[in-house]
Amino acid sequence: MQPIRLTVNGDKHEVTVDPRDLLVYVIRERIGLTGTNVGCLTGDCGACTVTLDGRTAKSCSVLAVTADGSEIRTIEGLASPAGLDPVQEAFWKENGFQCGYCLPGMLLATRELLDEDPDPAEEDITRTIDGNLCRCTGYTTILRAVRTAARRAQHRDERPERP
Amino acid sequence: MKTPSATRTTFDYRAPEDLDGLADALGTARGAVSVLGGGTMLVPDISHGTAQPDTVVDLARTGLSGLRRADGEVVVGAMTTYRDLLTTAPAPVPLLRRLAAGVTGGPQIRNRGTVGGSAAFANPSSDVPAALLALRARMRLLSPDGVREVPASDFYTGPFATVRRDDEALIEITLPDPGAASFGYVKFKLSVGSWPIVTATAVAESGGGLRVAVGGAGRVPVAVMLTEPADPADPEWLAHIRERVESELDSVGTWTDELAEGTYRRRIAGTIAARSVAALRGDDERR
Numbered sequence: 001m002q003p004i005r006l007t008v009n010g011d012k013h014e015v016t017v018d019p020r021d022l023l024v025y026v027i028r029e030r031i032g033l034t035g036t037n038v039g040c041l042t043g044d045c046g047a048c049t050v051t052l053d054g055r056t057a058k059s060c061s062v063l064a065v066t067a068d069g070s071e072i073r074t075i076e077g078l079a080s081p082a083g084l085d086p087v088q089e090a091f092w093k094e095n096g097f098q099c100g101y102c103l104p105g106m107l108l109a110t111r112e113l114l115d116e117d118p119d120p121a122e123e124d125i126t127r128t129i130d131g132n133l134c135r136c137t138g139y140t141t142i143l144r145a146v147r148t149a150a151r152r153a154q155h156r157d158e159r160p161e162r163p
Numbered sequence: 164m165k166t167p168s169a170t171r172t173t174f175d176y177r178a179p180e181d182l183d184g185l186a187d188a189l190g191t192a193r194g195a196v197s198v199l200g201g202g203t204m205l206v207p208d209i210s211h212g213t214a215q216p217d218t219v220v221d222l223a224r225t226g227l228s229g230l231r232r233a234d235g236e237v238v239v240g241a242m243t244t245y246r247d248l249l250t251t252a253p254a255p256v257p258l259l260r261r262l263a264a265g266v267t268g269g270p271q272i273r274n275r276g277t278v279g280g281s282a283a284f285a286n287p288s289s290d291v292p293a294a295l296l297a298l299r300a301r302m303r304l305l306s307p308d309g310v311r312e313v314p315a316s317d318f319y320t321g322p323f324a325t326v327r328r329d330d331e332a333l334i335e336i337t338l339p340d341p342g343a344a345s346f347g348y349v350k351f352k353l354s355v356g357s358w359p360i361v362t363a364t365a366v367a368e369s370g371g372g373l374r375v376a377v378g379g380a381g382r383v384p385v386a387v388m389l390t391e392p393a394d395p396a397d398p399e400w401l402a403h404i405r406e407r408v409e410s411e412l413d414s415v416g417t418w419t420d421e422l423a424e425g426t427y428r429r430r431i432a433g434t435i436a437a438r439s440v441a442a443l444r445g446d447d448e449r450r
């Protein structure tokens with residue numbers, strides 16, 4: 001067992017972990033944030049996606065000890081006190097989910113894409129969500145939601161600034 | 164729901180912070196050692212019991228990432244991620260950039276999966292190994308005894324098998340600076356998200372040599388040097404390249420898994436190789 005330090009959604013945590021503990025396990029069972037889902041444990045489904053030092057990662061494929069010292073953002077950290085993130089709003093508006101199991105991964109992957117490129121090409125959109133499997137929607141509404149989020153990101157200047 | 168941990172039995176964990184620390188960790192590790200790169204393959208394998216290390220040596224803190232030029236060579240750190248290949252500008256090896264763009268699994272995999280991990284894993288279906296043959300890469304291995312270099316063409320000994328010893332880690336991959344070489348990269352797969360069935364890399368060096376490497380078809384990647392002028396539209400040339408590729412595959416044995424039989428891979432390998440040569444000239448954009 002060894003102590004590790006993680007900053008999760010801005011909060012500092014010190015947890016004692018076994019080297020075999022997966023990051024997703026520590027986030028869910030030790031820190032208690034269950035918005036990050038577990039699907040396949042093979043790296044295929046993307047339900048366990050979090051942001052690790054600013055980059056999305058599948059937290060079933062990262063040992064918690066490797067993440068020692070990292071800044072993590074989970075789905076619980078996407079909205080601000082002022083309200084939903086524009087990406088969340090777009091998924092809401094476009095019905096970009098049904099059961100919602102894939103949703104945390106879809107949202108964080110979309111957020112990363114738009115942070116890098118507010119005006120992504122269609123090909124970049126599909127390449128961004130291709131590591132996130134959805135078993136409900138057939139992806140059409142998800143793709144629409146990402147496009148809507150991108151459109152909103154571009155017109156952000158025309159809307160009142162979020163605090 | 165109870166979230167699963169990784170495995171029933173635990174392991175020792177070492178996270179060296181430099182090469183001396185790495186050599187020491189490799190030399191003093193207990194039992195079966197797994198070197199951990201980005202973890203995109205190894206961590207799930209540990210979860211599912213397919214890998215059962217006694218010690219995990221994590222490269223995350225060794226600073227082995229990034230591409231640099233040195234003495235007419237390009238040095239690729241083992242921990243260089245697909246994302247690093249995509250974002251390093253200008254790309255010292257445009258072929259690797261092109262390859263990284265086609266890696267599936269989403270940005271999460273491209274952010275963490277490493278060139279060293281793919282090279283060391285020796286999965287016949289992976290993109291990196293055959294491309295390294297085409298680029299005439301050398302693999303730099305570190306052990307407690309020091310560093311040795313092995314050409315990529317001698318590195319692979321079978322599916323998921325290389326000459327790397329258990330007390331060695333792949334630390335760097337060096338390539339002759341490709342300079343103005345042009346390249347073509349084509350992969351044939353059954354669906355967008357599937358593993359490639361056959362990959363082909365063509366590298367035309369400015370000096371005139373044309374090297375084509377084929378991955379996925381053989382138990383190890385194979386390469387052929389072509390000196391004749393290449394004309395992918397000429398049926399005779401096509402027959403020639405097929406014959407060359409097939410004879411290489413016959414000498415190493417073909418690769419069969421649940422996605423495709425070796426006989427099928429062998430049958431299409433020459434065609435995919437020819438397409439990679441066509442892609443050199445930009446007349447074939449198919450992946």
Ligand SMILES: Cc1cc2nc3c(=O)[nH]c(=O)nc-3n(C[C@@H](O)[C@@H](O)[C@H](O)COP(=O)(O)OP(=O)(O)OC[C@H]3O[C@@H](n4cnc5c(N)ncnc54)[C@H](O)[C@@H]3O)c2cc1C
Nearest residue numbers: 043200201202203204205267268276277280283289290333
């Ligand atoms: C959803 C998904 C999609 C994928 N799509 C593709 C694809 O399109 N193309 C493709 O080629 N691959 C693909 N992959 C495989 C991808 O994970 C590997 O290509 C990746 O690069 C492995 O790197 P890693 O650093 O994560 O390796 P790890 O998981 O860390 O290690 C893999 C193996 O190599 C060993 N190892 C790692 N680094 C070293 C080193 N430096 N020295 C010695 N041994 C080492 C480990 O012990 C382990 O056996 C995909 C994987 C997933 C999960």
Ligand code: FES
Nearest residue numbers: 039040041046060
């Ligand atoms: S649970 Fe991590 S990718 Fe499916």
Ligand code: FES
Nearest residue numbers: 098100134135136
């Ligand atoms: S909404 Fe159910 S898996 Fe995507």
